[in-house]
Amino acid sequence: MRAFFAARGRVPTDSNFRQADLPQGGAHLENSCGTAPGIRLEHEQGVVFALPGPPVELKPMFENAVIPYLLEALGARHERLYTRTLLLCDIGESNVADILGDIIGEQTDPTIALYASPAQVRVRMATKAADEQAAQERLAATEQLVRERLGEHVWGVDDDTMESAIGRLLCERGASLAVAESCTGGLLASRITDVPGSSDYFRGCVVAYHNEIKMRVLGVPESILQEHGAVSEQCAEAMVQGVRSALAADYAVATTGIAGPGGGTEQKPVGLVYVGVGDETGTHVESFNWPGSRAQFKSRVTQIALNLLRKRIIGTV
Amino acid sequence: MRAFFAARGRVPTDSNFRQADLPQGGAHLENSCGTAPGIRLEHEQGVVFALPGPPVELKPMFENAVIPYLLEALGARHERLYTRTLLLCDIGESNVADILGDIIGEQTDPTIALYASPAQVRVRMATKAADEQAAQERLAATEQLVRERLGEHVWGVDDDTMESAIGRLLCERGASLAVAESCTGGLLASRITDVPGSSDYFRGCVVAYHNEIKMRVLGVPESILQEHGAVSEQCAEAMVQGVRSALAADYAVATTGIAGPGGGTEQKPVGLVYVGVGDETGTHVESFNWPGSRAQFKSRVTQIALNLLRKRIIGTV
Structure with missing residues (x-):
């Protein structure tokens, strides 16, 4: 525990030291993720495990200390x-x-x-x-x-995620990726960078929330924003090609839509979104309509965008 | 249900129609978020609620249909x-x-x-x-x-989030915000855009994952990357001022660090991060060390960055 605190430049308090106390006959379980104690107490009628509450400490301890103990205790009998x-x-x-x-x-x-x-x-x-x-x-x-x-x-x-599947596809092709986001606000880039090693193929992302950023950084023509608006097929296409060029990437994906709760109109309601994917051969844009909460909208549009990107890389759109 | 599917341009299947069946004496509960049915069945011995499993449908139905029913049934008796x-x-x-x-x-x-x-x-x-x-x-x-x-x-x-607190502060000041991210990979921008109305103050974000993007889009001098590396106080400072300028914002916040599991060295271990905040009066950078999983690292650094930004806006750093 002293080492855990020292690594973070902090000093343990009395409460931290009390956490290190053990009941008689108890054994410490290693906590690799924090200071809360884990205890195994063997008794003639069985065994008691006491684990910390926070999931980030509980889960690794259950996997590293409890499951192996139980498997060994069960021996060959267990299905x-x-x-x-x-x-x-x-x-x-x-x-x-x-x-x-x-x-x-x-x-x-x-x-x-x-x-x-x-x-x-x-x-x-x-x-x-x-x-x-x-x-x-x-x-x-x-x-x-x-x-x-x-x-x-x-x-x-099993444990594949859309972003890990995309990472594998890009690595196989030695290709790079750039992202432009409006309505998903950074969540798409965040999921892509959840994959360890994503720095091998991910160039970066421009979250162009304000229209001026769409023009300044992504080079979306002002005429598109005036004639069609930011939530349009034309803007999604310009964002795809703009971010590919600005970030010098092989593939690009872009989102532009209305996350809500405000900002909707009769013609362009909350939940409307255009998702574009592209490479050197051109750009493909699809539109979807997913009314729901802001969080649901961001999550669904991100999943849709990753799927469309996946299909572009394998050549089915 | 027909309207729900029509709004999404899809056609209900036999399974969808079976979901609309009701037991004798049962009453439908309104599902504003999907097609799964909710049922209330009153009986002389009490009342039975059957709710859909998916949390996005379960929770609103519980709040909108079950709680008001129970409160009314309890009348004035309830604490x-x-x-x-x-x-x-x-x-x-x-x-x-x-x-x-x-x-x-x-x-x-x-x-x-x-x-x-x-x-x-x-x-x-x-x-x-x-x-x-x-x-x-x-x-x-x-x-x-x-x-x-x-x-x-x-x-x-109560339900405040760091990003909603920051939104309130920026609105009060009529100020705008830009973000530059390396190791947090878009999560910081995503949290900021989780706030309804964030388009009033959020200009956008550059996720500069590759060093070339740090130079091309954020104007980080190549000499800083060569002398100090991307994970350095100097780079964090250049990212803050670079994104403020590129996105024409009043405030900016930037993150650069090593999320892991790979990429660490003895001098710059996994978990090391520099977080910078700035405005027209200058830039303030702090460094932290949070070893842990990639997801924990991104989450903690994002919270730290939002907190540092909050303190910059209220003038305590």
Whole structure:
């Protein structure tokens, strides 16, 4: 604990030292992420774990100290749950339910479950086994069935994110990426830079919130803003090519829309957005309408923009 | 439901229509955020609510349809819990516990509880009452006690966020803001644009991930990058003044650091970051060291940068 504080140039207080106390017979669990204590207390009737509350400290400690202890205590007796999750886009949960209805109805092992979150559906296959290889073979067979029905909609597996999938594609091609954002306000760039190593392909982003920045930094012609407005196909296209040029990147993606709650009109309501993607061969723009809260709007538009970028890189738009 | 789909240019499926079925005697609850049904079923022994699972649909329905129903059913009998939460910065949880120890120990109504999250501590005061005015008076008296001890660390109340507090300060002053980000990768701009109406004061942001963008768009001199590196006080200062000038803003804030997991050296380890804030009178830079995951690093540095910006606007740094 003294080292943890020293590394941050701070001095521990009495409360910090009290946290280091141990009950009789208790053992410390290593906390790699903070100062809150973790304790394992073995007793003739069982074992008690006391873990810190903050999730950033609780989760690593559970994974590093509790799970290995329990697995060892269970020995060879334990069955484990093995899962594989396919990640889908451009399709809704009820559509997936209809397409997979007969498989889900007849299948008992692995089981298949659908999960929907904004702009994404997941198909989770799960099986219990003591033998990992047998479990993986069963999962692979079911995965094949599902992929035959939904192939073009499957973009990733398990912990993939759209931004990690894009990172892999760009690395494979040795290509670079630039972003121009209006309504998503930096969230798109933030997700792209959530990927470790993204500095290998990500050049940067211009959040052009004010129209003057769209002109000054991205070179969007004033005539476009006057004739079509900032929320238009023409502006999205100019933002894509402007940021590609200003940041000297191979690929670019741009968003411009109305996040709300204010700023909507009858012709251009809150939730309207234009998303553009482009490379040296040209620019492709699509429009969407996602009414909802500001946070939902930013999150959905970001996911849509990443997906459109992914499709541009693999050459399907 | 037909209108919800029509607004999005999509066609409902059989599954969507099955969702609209109602049990005998049940009443529909309005779902303003999706198609999943909510049902209220009154029975002689009580009332059953069935709500959709996705939090974005569950929460608004609970607030709009369930709480008002329960309050009306309870009539005048019900006591409510009233709370007020003070938001603190630049101080750790154990320090706050030491400073408020005697008050927390002696106080029974309102109760006082501390909550810590990365780079923020909250002091929550709570009291139960049937009479709102009595509750508010008790909370105000306790708030005064706490503020006397912690005044300079209190920056907000209840649902304030650092970005909403900054928005209020900028609006009061009629001032504008620009952001330059390296290691936070767009998260800082994204938080600033989470505030409805932020387009009134937010000019935009340059995420200069690649050094070439720092030079091309922000005008950071190549000599600084060669002599001191991108993660340096000098670079942070040049980014602040560069983005203020490029985006023509009154205030600017900049981040440059090493988010990890790669890219660290002995002299400049993962977690090192320089944060700069500035206006026409000059630039102020501070450095911090926050080892942790990439996500924790981005989140903490963003909070630190917003806090430093807040202190610059109110004139304390």
